Amino acid sequence: MTTAPVGAPKRRHTSPGSADRSADRRRRPMTASRRANRAGLAFVSPTFVVVLVVVILPILWTVLLAFQHARLVDIQGMGLVGNWSLDNFTQVFDSAGFWSSLATTLLYTAGATLGSVLLGLVAALALRKPFRGRGLLRAAMLLPYVAPVVAVAFVWEVALSPQYGVVNDWGHRLFGWDNPIAFLSTREYQVNLLGAHFDIPLALLTVIAFECWRYFPFAFLFILARLQAVPAGLEEAAMVDGATLTQRFRHILLPQLMPVIALLCVLRFIMTFNKFDDVYLLTGGGAGTNVAAVRVYDFLTARYDVGAAAAQALVLAVSLMILLGFYFKFFGNKVQEES
Amino acid sequence: MTRKATLTRAQFEDRLFGVLRWFVIAFLAVITVAPFYYMVLLSVKPIDALLLDPGSLWVSAKDFTLSTYRDVLKSTDDGGQGFVKFLLNSALVSLGTVILTLLAAVPGAYAVSRLKFFGHRQVSALFLAVYLFPATLLAVPLFVIFAKLGLSSSLVGLAIVYVAQTVPVAIYMLKNYLVTIPASIEEAAAIDGAGRLQTVRKVILPLALPSLMATGLYVFMIAWNEFLFALLFLAADPEKWTVSLGLAQLSNGVEVPKTILMAGSVVLTIPVVLLFFAAERMLTEGLTSGADKS
Numbered sequence: 189m190t191t192a193p194v195g196a197p198k199r200r201h202t203s204p205g206s207a208d209r210s211a212d213r214r215r216r217p218m219t220a221s222r223r224a225n226r227a228g229l230a231f232v233s234p235t236f237v238v239v240l241v242v243v244i245l246p247i248l249w250t251v252l253l254a255f256q257h258a259r260l261v262d263i264q265g266m267g268l269v270g271n272w273s274l275d276n277f278t279q280v281f282d283s284a285g286f287w288s289s290l291a292t293t294l295l296y297t298a299g300a301t302l303g304s305v306l307l308g309l310v311a312a313l314a315l316r317k318p319f320r321g322r323g324l325l326r327a328a329m330l331l332p333y334v335a336p337v338v339a340v341a342f343v344w345e346v347a348l349s350p351q352y353g354v355v356n357d358w359g360h361r362l363f364g365w366d367n368p369i370a371f372l373s374t375r376e377y378q379v380n381l382l383g384a385h386f387d388i389p390l391a392l393l394t395v396i397a398f399e400c401w402r403y404f405p406f407a408f409l410f411i412l413a414r415l416q417a418v419p420a421g422l423e424e425a426a427m428v429d430g431a432t433l434t435q436r437f438r439h440i441l442l443p444q445l446m447p448v449i450a451l452l453c454v455l456r457f458i459m460t461f462n463k464f465d466d467v468y469l470l471t472g473g474g475a476g477t478n479v480a481a482v483r484v485y486d487f488l489t490a491r492y493d494v495g496a497a498a499a500q501a502l503v504l505a506v507s508l509m510i511l512l513g514f515y516f517k518f519f520g521n522k523v524q525e526e527s
Numbered sequence: 528m529t530r531k532a533t534l535t536r537a538q539f540e541d542r543l544f545g546v547l548r549w550f551v552i553a554f555l556a557v558i559t560v561a562p563f564y565y566m567v568l569l570s571v572k573p574i575d576a577l578l579l580d581p582g583s584l585w586v587s588a589k590d591f592t593l594s595t596y597r598d599v600l601k602s603t604d605d606g607g608q609g610f611v612k613f614l615l616n617s618a619l620v621s622l623g624t625v626i627l628t629l630l631a632a633v634p635g636a637y638a639v640s641r642l643k644f645f646g647h648r649q650v651s652a653l654f655l656a657v658y659l660f661p662a663t664l665l666a667v668p669l670f671v672i673f674a675k676l677g678l679s680s681s682l683v684g685l686a687i688v689y690v691a692q693t694v695p696v697a698i699y700m701l702k703n704y705l706v707t708i709p710a711s712i713e714e715a716a717a718i719d720g721a722g723r724l725q726t727v728r729k730v731i732l733p734l735a736l737p738s739l740m741a742t743g744l745y746v747f748m749i750a751w752n753e754f755l756f757a758l759l760f761l762a763a764d765p766e767k768w769t770v771s772l773g774l775a776q777l778s779n780g781v782e783v784p785k786t787i788l789m790a791g792s793v794v795l796t797i798p799v800v801l802l803f804f805a806a807e808r809m810l811t812e813g814l815t816s817g818a819d820k821s
Contacts, residue, residue, distance in 0.1 A: 224642045225642075227638075227642055227723050228638045228641075228642030229638075231634040231635065231637055231638035231642065232634065232635050232638040232639065234630075234631060234634050234635070235631050235632060235634055235635025235636075235638075235694065235698065236635070238631040238690065238691075238694060239691075239694060239695075242669075242687060242688070242690060242691035243665065243691050243694075245668075246665050246668035246669055246672065246691075247664055247665065247668070249668040249671075249672075250664050250665075250667050250668050253667065253668065253671070310551060311551070311555055314548050314551040314552050314555065315552070315555075319552075325552065325555065325556055327804060327807055328556065328559050328560055329555060329559045330803070330807070331559050331560070331563055331800065332559055332562075334748060334799055334800060334803045335563070335752075335796050335799065335800060336751065336752040336754075336770075336771055336795050336796055336799060337752055337754060337771075338752075338754055338771040338772075338774050338775045338792075338795065339566070339771075339774065339792035339793075339795045339796045340562060342774060342775075342778050342788065342789075342792050343562050343563075343565060343566045343789075343792060344562070345778070346565075346569065346785055346789070347562065347565055351578075351581075352577055352578055352581040352785070353581060354565060354581060354582055354584075356581075357580075357581045357582030358582050361582060401558060405559075430537070432536050432537040432540045432541075433537070433540040433541055433544050434540055462662060462663060464662065464663060464755050465754040465755055468755075469754070469775060481662075481663050484663040484666070484667070485663070485666075485755075485759075488666065488667060488670060488759075489759070494667060494670075494671055497667050498667045498668070501663045501664045501666075501667055502664070504663065504664075505664050
């Protein structure tokens, strides 16, 4: 590594600094590492200050606020440390919707994560081999991901509307739906299948579908990139040995893709768990889609109860950490391999 | 005998998935393109045409109109929805965010990728960890601080919040690119007598230009599309609304016809989509570099 030829754009996987430093050390044996140390700290400090001021300090303050009585009106004259109490947490845990909201959040997160990664995987496999128009489709498929959430949520809202939506109109024409279905405001929709009645949480499912639709391109991008790096020889060898398509996928491709799939699941889980705008824009948190992030927003803006909002956000963050802790304890190796 | 059986199974699977593949491709094409087609379609129709026949998948020549766009762009004084003002606000906030984020992220990314300093591992982990914190956790204190500083309903305040949201991912993307630049180039500059700062400015930054562009674009997209913080900080002051916020606020009401708001959606979507397609390859590579290592 230290003698990398000039102009060889070699990708270094492990700590690039070390090569740098040992090269330096040869030239200036005494001070090189100290110089690198000092320069490093100097370079990183502006970034660090920005992150400290706009991210870390606010988060710490959230923790403080969560233990205080704080409403927006009296926050002006309040010091950093006021009267401590656990009232906010008792309020959060006792309030009617908390546990159901947490359950909804989990369902929503799990459904959206699995759905988007699965759809991304299927898309990556389908677009793996070249065909006419592949580049165009590949670009078009990223549209849901790059388009502004407000615009696409509005399109979904209009398209699914019971009064003037295209979906209900065609549902009536093609499947003979008697009554228009209010996809975004129906908590429980009764389905009759083979004489049995099911109640399905329609609004929640619709929101999950939206989330899958919006984020499968993200999974698709990562999986496709990894798929194209799988050495062709592996599959050819398996083919010579008589492995069928599904066998090749199961035993050759999937093991190769597993690390990136695991990483995507973790990333999407974290992002979706904290997701606010998608649900807020589609349903406003009504009809059984009251996910925790929307609740925090309600506490903050409808009641101006800063303390309770902070406590709620903190509980949310801690539950996410616990879930991730479990994940890394049991399945950690795969993700670590990747990152 | 068994050999023949496997062969037929292989052939069967090849054919089955060969056909299925085309179904999947068609399905993907429909679900990704149809909503955007629908968006554009409704934006060039008068509202009566939509209410009369909600299922229609095209627009007839006599219905076709661009007055929706005129309505949505015109300022509120002229009886429009004032989207030009919103566009301007969005552009200011997004560009400000890009500049501030790059200024904050470049030195950090360089340090993390090149210099072995005390605690460099912890710092890069810290930057990533920040990305994992929920926006709602930040929303509460920032809302309070900004109310205290009188920065709520100010575009500057919003840009600062966006910087907080985008710095970690910007560092991540830049770092991934910087580690591919050979250290020997820097060493050569050092031998020629360039100091560290000079090396960064004259050697590294020009080499990293593609990555800077990609990162800047990605940050622009995040800032342009952002909704939660715009809602928290600017909702009270329609003069300051970004396009996203303006569209969301207006679509809650019933006064503005849906087709006019559809025109607003198109106006909101077009800048990001254009930028994205202009730089698609650069962007996707910038995002996924590192995902393809074995």
